[in-house]
Amino acid sequence: MVDQTSSPPKVRTDEALKTDRLTRTLDHFRREWQIYAMLLPTIIWFVVFLYKPMYGLQIAFKDYSIFRGVQGSPWIGLEHFQTLFANDSFIRAVRNTITISFYNLLFGFPAPIILALMFNEILHATYKRTAQTIVYLPHFISSVIIAGIVITAFSPTVGVINTVLGWLGMDSIYFLTQPEWFRPIFVGTGIWQEAGFGSIVFLAAIAGVNPSLYESAVVDGANRWQMMWKITIPSILPTILIMLIIRIGNVMEVSFELVILLYQPATYETADVVNTWVYRQGLQSGQYDLAAAAGLFNAVVAFVLVMTANTLSRRFSRTSLW
Amino acid sequence: MAGVSLRSIIKRYGALQVVHGIDLEVAEQEFVVLVGPSGCGKSTTLRMIAGLEDISEGELSIDGRFMNRVAPKDRDVAMVFQNYALYPHLNVADNMAFGLRIRRMPKDQIATTISETAEILGLTDYLDRRPADLSGGQRQRVAMGRAIVRHPKVFLFDEPLSNLDAKLRTQMRAEIKRLHNRLGVTSIYVTHDQVEAMTLADRIVVMNDGRIEQVGTPMELFNNPVNTFVAGFLGSPPMNQVKGVLTETGARIGGMDVSLNGAINGHAGRDVIVGIRPEHVMLEPGDATSSLPIELDLVEPLGSEALLHARFGQDNMVFKADTNGEIAHLSGVKQVHVPADLIKLFDAETGRALELGA
Numbered sequence: 208m209v210d211q212t213s214s215p216p217k218v219r220t221d222e223a224l225k226t227d228r229l230t231r232t233l234d235h236f237r238r239e240w241q242i243y244a245m246l247l248p249t250i251i252w253f254v255v256f257l258y259k260p261m262y263g264l265q266i267a268f269k270d271y272s273i274f275r276g277v278q279g280s281p282w283i284g285l286e287h288f289q290t291l292f293a294n295d296s297f298i299r300a301v302r303n304t305i306t307i308s309f310y311n312l313l314f315g316f317p318a319p320i321i322l323a324l325m326f327n328e329i330l331h332a333t334y335k336r337t338a339q340t341i342v343y344l345p346h347f348i349s350s351v352i353i354a355g356i357v358i359t360a361f362s363p364t365v366g367v368i369n370t371v372l373g374w375l376g377m378d379s380i381y382f383l384t385q386p387e388w389f390r391p392i393f394v395g396t397g398i399w400q401e402a403g404f405g406s407i408v409f410l411a412a413i414a415g416v417n418p419s420l421y422e423s424a425v426v427d428g429a430n431r432w433q434m435m436w437k438i439t440i441p442s443i444l445p446t447i448l449i450m451l452i453i454r455i456g457n458v459m460e461v462s463f464e465l466v467i468l469l470y471q472p473a474t475y476e477t478a479d480v481v482n483t484w485v486y487r488q489g490l491q492s493g494q495y496d497l498a499a500a501a502g503l504f505n506a507v508v509a510f511v512l513v514m515t516a517n518t519l520s521r522r523f524s525r526t527s528l529w
Numbered sequence: 530m531a532g533v534s535l536r537s538i539i540k541r542y543g544a545l546q547v548v549h550g551i552d553l554e555v556a557e558q559e560f561v562v563l564v565g566p567s568g569c570g571k572s573t574t575l576r577m578i579a580g581l582e583d584i585s586e587g588e589l590s591i592d593g594r595f596m597n598r599v600a601p602k603d604r605d606v607a608m609v610f611q612n613y614a615l616y617p618h619l620n621v622a623d624n625m626a627f628g629l630r631i632r633r634m635p636k637d638q639i640a641t642t643i644s645e646t647a648e649i650l651g652l653t654d655y656l657d658r659r660p661a662d663l664s665g666g667q668r669q670r671v672a673m674g675r676a677i678v679r680h681p682k683v684f685l686f687d688e689p690l691s692n693l694d695a696k697l698r699t700q701m702r703a704e705i706k707r708l709h710n711r712l713g714v715t716s717i718y719v720t721h722d723q724v725e726a727m728t729l730a731d732r733i734v735v736m737n738d739g740r741i742e743q744v745g746t747p748m749e750l751f752n753n754p755v756n757t758f759v760a761g762f763l764g765s766p767p768m769n770q771v772k773g774v775l776t777e778t779g780a781r782i783g784g785m786d787v788s789l790n791g792a793i794n795g796h797a798g799r800d801v802i803v804g805i806r807p808e809h810v811m812l813e814p815g816d817a818t819s820s821l822p823i824e825l826d827l828v829e830p831l832g833s834e835a836l837l838h839a840r841f842g843q844d845n846m847v848f849k850a851d852t853n854g855e856i857a858h859l860s861g862v863k864q865v866h867v868p869a870d871l872i873k874l875f876d877a878e879t880g881r882a883l884e885l886g887a
Contacts (some may be wrong), residue, residue: 251540417612417614419611419612419614420608420616422579422581422608422610422614423608423614423675424600424627425580425581425601426579426580426581426601426602426606426607426608426628426630427602427627427628427631427632427634427679428601428602428628428631429602429631433631437616437627438616441616441618441619442618443619444618466630523546528616
């Protein structure tokens with residue numbers, strides 16, 4: 208016999224739970240709407256400039272014609288990718304991209320860390336500020352001017368480098384026309400331009416290290432060198448790893464502007480990277496679909512790299528981007 | 530073990546002088562607590578002893594050796610910091626071994642020292658853990674362990690318990706006391722908590738505004754504060770301080786006469802501050818010259834005793850009474866009694882303690 212007077216079961220239905228969650232979410236938005244309003248411009252920027260263009264990615268799988276448009280062009284599957292990997296100049300561009308990125312990572316990534324550690328050791332405030340300003344400056348100079356300075360500095364006739372070589376009794380070197388010199392010059396220029404500005408992140412991380420760790424080490428007898436190795440570097444390691452993951456995500460994005468400004472057909476062998484190859488194929492030769500396929504390949508490789516780096520970092524150091 | 534001697538120690542930051550000539554002798558194996566409000570210069574004084582701050586003037590000696598210009602590492606002191614100062618990337622064993630490795634102690638000796646110290650502090654099971662995986666009390670023990678393994682001549686503690694909750698603080702306080710009794714190392718301890726000072730110290734140094742107000746054993750300071758500052762700083766709740774005037778036979782406070790022990794000796798009419806410890810008030814009327822009418826306006830039960838907030842004339846006073854939990858009858862106007870020999874007198878102008886003649 209069913210007890211008609213018993214109270215309804217206390218277990219809440221899925222429907223009730225959903226309604227509850229919705230009410231809470233709406234309440235939250237109503238309460239915090241100002242914060243979401245501030246977030247809106249960034250979201251719009253992402254949608255307009257990063258998500259909407261993804262619609263055009265489909266031309267990587269189509270025989271695209273600007274007259275038929277994205278929708279009207281016929282699907283051709285992976286044909287463009289087959290073309291890409293059969294193309295020696297694209298393979299060379301991939302190889303160059305990876306090689307330059309590797310050198311960038313090897314020499315360019317530690318440079319701002321070393322710079323930040325050095326700044327941290329400067330005790331004289333005015334000297335420190337002046338040195339910081341000097342190394343930050345190149346970041347604010349246009350890449351065109353940077354390239355102009357580099358071209359002038361390495362000029363075989365009036366360049367300071369060749370002048371010094373001349374003083375030493377050596378012949379002038381045509382640095383920017385010789386493939387073997389492109390990578391050192393490019394990586395060196397990148398370090399000169401960005402290491403100072405990049406050091407700000409690490410300086411901020413160093414500033415966040417608890418000062419009593421140093422005081423405790425001083426009482427324990429540590430010198431400045433020991434404190435740098437045993438306290439500063441381990442303390443900023445999470446920041447270093449995060450920056451490394453971000454950097455690995457950008458491995459395929461070698462500074463397009465600077466390559467375009469510094470390379471020439473004589474140095475394509477070592478200088479032509481995926482982005483410049485895409486630029487030449489897509490914009491100059493009008494092969495938008497092939498360029499889109501190359502760009503998509505770039506993005507997929509970067510995505511896989513950043514995911515791998517993040518997973519490894521989380522596993523081995525408890526630090527990760529997400 | 531070593532004594533510590535501070536002679537006319539002054540600390541200046543540019544034109545600003547924050548410590549104004551500290552003179553203090555800490556004996557071998559003594560536990561001295563520097564206590565005072567925030568900004569009184571107690572931590573600065575401790576940091577000068579550690580060598581983390583330069584001494585602007587004066588002389589510091591440890592174990593009879595002049596230390597003003599000796600590097601912190603060569604002073605043979607170990608310091609325990611307020612926020613533990615544990616290296617987050619090292620486990621407990623490595624944190625404790627840090628100073629020993631810097632000093633290039635042989636590995637087997639380090640292992641033995643760490644193991645023995647961990648045993649003393651109850652950290653043996655936590656040696657592989659990182660600070661983030663420890664509780665506040667365990668972290669503080671590691672910080673102390675790091676100091677102990679060095680076998681220094683002097684321990685310096687800079688408010689080591691202030692990040693702990695009340696229960697843990699009481700527990701750690703007892704552990705520090707036991708540790709000092711066991712190791713017998715000269716210790717200088719900074720705190721703003723007068724309970725810590727009273728319970729831990731062989732001698733307390735009360736500081737205010739960069740100066741020492743009084744130095745003495747906890748009970749000396751509690752029973753015979755030299756001025757109203759010390760009287761108000763030590764004791765919980767602090768001593769009640771009521772304005773009054775000396776009369777031929779005692780003092781007049783809140784329109785009432787109270788008798789005092791000792792002769793007024795021609796001081797009648799002098800403005801004074803009358804100090805009454807909350808625990809010296811008895812909830813019963815005395816004779817006509819020592820009974821005070823108070824009007825209770827709040828009772829805070831603390832279990833077997835209670836804090837009584839009361840109005841006395843124009844002044845507010847707090848008393849502590851044994852109530853055995855019975856507080857229902859505590860309301861309205863009551864007559865209380867203060868034994869004459871427990872009343873303290875201070876000069877109204879200078880705040881200095883007054884001694885009445887025999």
